[in-house]
Amino acid sequence: MQVAIVTHDRWARAYRTRALLNRLDRRGVGWVLLSPDQTALEIRQGAVRFLDGAGRPVAPNVVLNALYLASGHGLELIEAFEATGVPVVNRAAGWRLAKIKALSSVAFCVHGIAQPDTLCSPGAPVVLSPIALERLGRPLVYKPWRGTMGAGVTLLTRRRAVWGAVARLARRGAPIYLQSYVPNPGRDIRVVVVGGEAIGATYRLARRGRWKTNVTAGGIPAPCPVTAELGAIAVAAAGSVGLDIAGVDVIEGPQGYQVLEINAWPNYHRFDQVAGVDVADRIAQLLIERARAPRPADDPPDGRTAEG
């Protein structure tokens, strides 16, 4: 069995890549790292072949989409694997919905998942400021459409700040995403979902004087029990965008849990230890399951299933 890991982390420098390779080794599963820059598609003689960095054909039993959300580069490779019928964990469509916050918000809403009120646009229509101020209240949280790790996420407290931010975005032709600020106990929750199960969670405590809880913004992880309610909202969020592996950010608002956003290839460095769960091994298990699952093409042509 071979797993192909499509990643920007070509030299396996990141903890999440190294930990996963280690668990696959322990389970005796072969793997190959495919960097989008170093992988080629050969379409010839009626067949599609994937060639690794050395030009060798690779024919994996399952593909892990480990592309970083911050970069969209290489998603076509995932789509090509899907088109040839190879099972892919974190399919391209789900990854894209997770990348664009406006689209994840739409998916959460359609699936009845609680989230803060949000107003967004691919442009920055001037009318957005008065509508946001009237309907979302203050403070407002501005987020980049495609941001991660808290970068660019800004608290807008004063009316003038809202008008100013929308006008600046309009000048830059940038998309806009504004959300009601959720009063919270100085923390949010990161839940990791693998294969439809919430396998662990951590609180992330905001540092004193800060409001963002991203670990890169100084947030401090602490153990958090996965209650039935917390697990259910995280699993529903992952399902709503179609992700097999997801890091779901949940905040405890006055009316209960609300989903802030979803990440497709979450960093589980430290999460592992604090949540007390071997995320890499759970991912390895899921990949093995998907590689072994019968594919539709495995069914006999007369429509009978393999069992019957």
Ligand SMILES: Nc1ncnc2c1ncn2[C@@H]1O[C@H](COP(=O)(O)OP(=O)(O)O)[C@@H](O)[C@H]1O
């Ligand atoms: N609506 C909100 N109300 C209160 N805090 C928020 C809100 N949205 C985001 N935050 C804070 O900002 C952090 C970063 O926002 P998030 O939506 O997770 O974007 P990113 O993709 O940059 O991590 C969150 O972890 C949380 O601490």
Ligand SMILES: [Mg+2]
């Ligand atoms: Mg986040």
